[in-house]
Amino acid sequence: xxxxxxxxxxxxxxxxxxxxxxxxxxxxxxxxxxxxxxxxxxxxxxxxxxxxxxxxxxxxxxxxxxxxxxxxxxxxxxxxxxxxxxxxxxxxxxxxxxxxxxxxxxxxxxxxxxxxxxxxxxxxxxxxxxxxxxxxxxxxxxxxxxxxxxxxxxxxxxxxxxxxxxxxxxxxxxxxxxxxxxxxxxxxxxxxxxxxxxxxxxxxxxxxxxxxxxxxxxxxxxxxxxxxxxxxxxxxxxxxxxxxxxxxxxxxxxxxxxxxxxxxxxxxxxxxxxxxxxxxxxxxxxxxxxxxxxxxxxxxxxxxxxxxxxxxxxxxxxxxxxxxxxxxxxxxxxxxxxxxxxxxxxxxxxxxxxxxxxxxxxxxxxxxxxxxxxxxxxxxxxxxxxxxxxxxxxxxxxxxxxxxxxxxxxxxxxxxxxxxxxxxxxxxxxxxxxxxxxxxxxxxxxxxxxxxxxxxxxxxxxxxxxxxxxxxxxxxxxxxxxxxxxxxxxxxxxxxxxxxxxxxxxxxxxxxxxxxxxxxxxxxxxxxxxxxxxxxxxxxxxxxxxxxxxxxxxxxxxxxxxxxxxxxxxxxxxxxxxxxxxxxxxxxxxxxxxxxxxxxxxxxxxxxxxxxxxxxxxxxxxxxxxxxxxxxxxxxxxxxxxxxxxxxxxxxxxxxxxxxxxxxxxxxxxxxxxxxxxxxxxxxxxxxxxxxxxxxxxxxxxxxxxxxxxxxxxxxxxxxxxxxxxxxxxxxxxxxxxxxxxxxxxxxxxxxxxxxxxxxxxxxxxxxxxxxxxx
Amino acid sequence: xxxxxxxxxxxxxxxxxxxxxxxxxxxxxxxxxxxxxxxxxxxxxxxxxxxxxxxxxxxxxxxxxxxxxxxxxxxxxxxxxxxxxxxxxxxxxxxxxxxxxxxxxxxxxxxxxxxxxxxxx
Numbered sequence: 001x002x003x004x005x006x007x008x009x010x011x012x013x014x015x016x017x018x019x020x021x022x023x024x025x026x027x028x029x030x031x032x033x034x035x036x037x038x039x040x041x042x043x044x045x046x047x048x049x050x051x052x053x054x055x056x057x058x059x060x061x062x063x064x065x066x067x068x069x070x071x072x073x074x075x076x077x078x079x080x081x082x083x084x085x086x087x088x089x090x091x092x093x094x095x096x097x098x099x100x101x102x103x104x105x106x107x108x109x110x111x112x113x114x115x116x117x118x119x120x121x122x123x124x125x126x127x128x129x130x131x132x133x134x135x136x137x138x139x140x141x142x143x144x145x146x147x148x149x150x151x152x153x154x155x156x157x158x159x160x161x162x163x164x165x166x167x168x169x170x171x172x173x174x175x176x177x178x179x180x181x182x183x184x185x186x187x188x189x190x191x192x193x194x195x196x197x198x199x200x201x202x203x204x205x206x207x208x209x210x211x212x213x214x215x216x217x218x219x220x221x222x223x224x225x226x227x228x229x230x231x232x233x234x235x236x237x238x239x240x241x242x243x244x245x246x247x248x249x250x251x252x253x254x255x256x257x258x259x260x261x262x263x264x265x266x267x268x269x270x271x272x273x274x275x276x277x278x279x280x281x282x283x284x285x286x287x288x289x290x291x292x293x294x295x296x297x298x299x300x301x302x303x304x305x306x307x308x309x310x311x312x313x314x315x316x317x318x319x320x321x322x323x324x325x326x327x328x329x330x331x332x333x334x335x336x337x338x339x340x341x342x343x344x345x346x347x348x349x350x351x352x353x354x355x356x357x358x359x360x361x362x363x364x365x366x367x368x369x370x371x372x373x374x375x376x377x378x379x380x381x382x383x384x385x386x387x388x389x390x391x392x393x394x395x396x397x398x399x400x401x402x403x404x405x406x407x408x409x410x411x412x413x414x415x416x417x418x419x420x421x422x423x424x425x426x427x428x429x430x431x432x433x434x435x436x437x438x439x440x441x442x443x444x445x446x447x448x449x450x451x452x453x454x455x456x457x458x459x460x461x462x463x464x465x466x467x468x469x470x471x472x473x474x475x476x477x478x479x480x481x482x483x484x485x486x487x488x489x490x491x492x493x494x495x496x497x498x499x500x501x502x503x504x505x506x507x508x509x510x511x512x513x514x515x516x517x518x519x520x521x522x523x524x525x526x527x528x529x530x531x532x533x534x535x536x537x538x539x540x541x542x543x544x545x546x547x548x549x550x551x552x553x554x555x556x557x558x559x560x561x562x563x564x565x566x567x568x569x570x571x572x573x574x575x576x577x578x579x580x581x582x583x584x585x586x587x588x589x590x591x592x593x594x595x596x597x598x599x600x601x602x603x604x605x606x607x608x609x610x611x612x613x614x615x616x617x618x619x620x621x622x623x624x625x626x627x628x629x630x631x632x633x634x635x636x637x638x639x640x641x642x643x644x645x646x647x648x649x650x651x652x653x654x655x656x657x658x659x660x661x662x663x664x665x666x667x668x669x670x671x672x673x674x675x676x677x678x679x680x681x682x683x684x685x686x687x688x689x690x691x692x693x694x695x696x697x698x699x700x701x702x703x704x705x706x707x708x709x710x711x712x713x714x715x716x717x718x719x720x721x722x723x724x725x726x727x728x729x730x731x732x733x734x735x736x737x738x739x740x741x742x743x744x745x746x747x748x749x750x751x752x753x754x755x756x757x758x759x760x761x762x763x764x765x766x767x768x769x770x771x772x773x774x775x
Numbered sequence: 776x777x778x779x780x781x782x783x784x785x786x787x788x789x790x791x792x793x794x795x796x797x798x799x800x801x802x803x804x805x806x807x808x809x810x811x812x813x814x815x816x817x818x819x820x821x822x823x824x825x826x827x828x829x830x831x832x833x834x835x836x837x838x839x840x841x842x843x844x845x846x847x848x849x850x851x852x853x854x855x856x857x858x859x860x861x862x863x864x865x866x867x868x869x870x871x872x873x874x875x876x877x878x879x880x881x882x883x884x885x886x887x888x889x890x891x892x893x894x895x896x
Contacts, residue, residue: 284878285857285862285865285876285878287862287866288862288865288866288869288876291866291869291870292869292874292875292876295869295870296896314866316862345892346892346893346895346896347892348875348885348888348889348892
């Protein structure tokens, strides 16, 4: 088999495992009892070993194998994840990363892999309780041990493997009493034993087929299971993706095709129906949606069977359907169709559904289930265990070149422009068919936009994986004790934005470690716990993705910063004196300030910070700082979630039209004379209880200001800049538009306050204003 | 009659945001709770039509609160406010008796849709 085409896949998947391993090891180092992380790192090593073996990268395989063995000992409790063991594991991780890059660049392995693997093995021998023979990397025994090794994993119920058992259960057990039986995690294990028996019991019926299955899958186990499992894992939705276990588990569903006999007819009454529900592919937590559907249906009748089985649905795995995430349910209830439809309609994110009326009476239906219909279904189900079918059923895993994604967005931008142009034409020549066609086109473009955007979106998680390691290393270098927490990494941003975030985040974290968090001694003197905490948190607000990096360290003193800035000549003493605390904090982002050193509390606070600001503003965002001297600092990156296509508000100033990104506008208001207050000659808009200063936008663009005529109503945008609200007066609000924003290019890009240019439908070019830097 | 809503969330920020979602005439936010204990108390006191319940809250988790509320009122309509990645907790809450869930960051129209549907259950 030509392996070269798998190389890219191997690289990216191994990289994912290494990232996960890195996170896991850091966790274990912090808490050696962290069972989940232990299981995870074990699985990472195990998976890498399997992939490397099938790629023929022996040095990687052997090193991963050695690490896996250590993790196995840790899991078994025969080795403590401490000093030497952890050092070796971290070394292994680093070396695996290095070897992976050697693979990527078609370089020869340097032999370090074998050397480290040997060291790890001898560590195990000296430390170990295990006989050396088991770890010897000789080829022959490996095959057999390889399989034996896999077996214990099936029993790793407490490490997430229980899910696999659960899947069996739903296939083989009598009609589940949903939801208790299938969904209760606690019950899963209690039921496992029963399940085993049930698996065996019907076997004779299907002997030939079951045996055939088993044979095939055993055969494939070695070569294929990793790939299949990874595909599953890659699909990402599956919360319990137990590598490896898939294959051993797959050897058992031989008897699965046995029809689920409705063994408790006392509960099953009324006609049988088959229900198909398709959830929107965008639905959040589809597994939970599925659970709710099962629960609500369970309240009006009985669920006899489902495809996929309930536990798979719960894990977020649905049938593929062009419309979305589908589940088919065999349902039996006294209630009429209307009631069932009512239940389905009570669900959210249902894209489509079907309730098929019973073709035969209940008795017949049951009989049908016993012989023809269900086994036919069951046979259809079988290919689910065929590795190829698995691959087919998971189109989410298709890898696309990022160039293609960028191509999409450009094409889309042009499409939107053309659409707007046509819209202008239609305004001038109103023809029914043209307008109708345009309406349709608009819908299509919108759909296309949403889809392109959604493929471009990636979770924040994809860029934060290395950070725990970074913090750990920095903290160790500085002799500080730091707990690093990451939350909210599911928020999604456009990949183009995410790609640029790694460095700024590292800069911010370095700042927190070096300058924010105090040494344990200092902290204890201040009555703080010796261990400092750094939190990276992502969340969404309106159209923005916010990323906070906060520490509970010494905070920053605006006064000290002002002094330092003045001393450095970044600002004059006079300017410094006038500055608000917030503006003073922003000084750390100025390049000149970066070099400011030895100013006590703020020492070096600016290093790299200008780069942070540049990157964030480059993608259309901004950074805010909140700090409390003595108790910590929070940096917040406010980022747009998508790029290039932005909703803008078109405003008119004199005869000129300008665009303001909608994300920057809190609201638009018409200010009536009685809502205006005058204080010291300045006008304020009374927004509920708040006095918002009114400023003509003209002033910031050097345009002639309109004469304030107190009797007229004024149009204004309420924007927030530097944490203050401002009512920007405009001559007219034209409306909202989707704009494809183009960069200004040199030398116009240097003009502050302009973030780009966009073309209106009539071909007119309009500047997009950046209110943040304008005000 | 507006739908009477109780909001339980330990973050003021979130409560305010949810409150804004219910700003329309069809709804009336009748109370707020900042932890699970308060949520149960306020529920008893106010008997809201629907409760939005954060999962991770101090003193008593949202899931515990759901269990207690359902004990008092088996027809209670509770919508969990979850973050992505909290799926297993949401499932636990649903099993404990919550009716539905919304995922932070939520879209206002989605919240309203779910709440309207849940009230009809």
